[in-house]
Amino acid sequence: MRFDVYGTLMQVERDASGWRLYRIGSEGKKSPVPVSIPDFVSEEELGQFLDDLFHEDATPARPAVKRIG
Numbered sequence: 001m002r003f004d005v006y007g008t009l010m011q012v013e014r015d016a017s018g019w020r021l022y023r024i025g026s027e028g029k030k031s032p033v034p035v036s037i038p039d040f041v042s043e044e045e046l047g048q049f050l051d052d053l054f055h056e057d058a059t060p061a062r063p064a065v066k067r068i069g
Helices: 043-057
Strands: 002-005 008-015 018-024 030-032 065-068
Touching (some): 043 065
Antiparallel strands (some): 002 065
């Protein structure tokens, strides 16, 4: 799942050990983000979780986290 997190493209993936968060660079390369997303956060709650986590990056031009696709 991809999200526009206040202008930064991020991807969330689930594996056997839980959720993983990656920043997607302009070339499309993934870089891990050292953030712990608890297992109890559901797929439907990820956008709100990212909003709560990165809310300080909000600007008037980019006021929300948006799921892409």
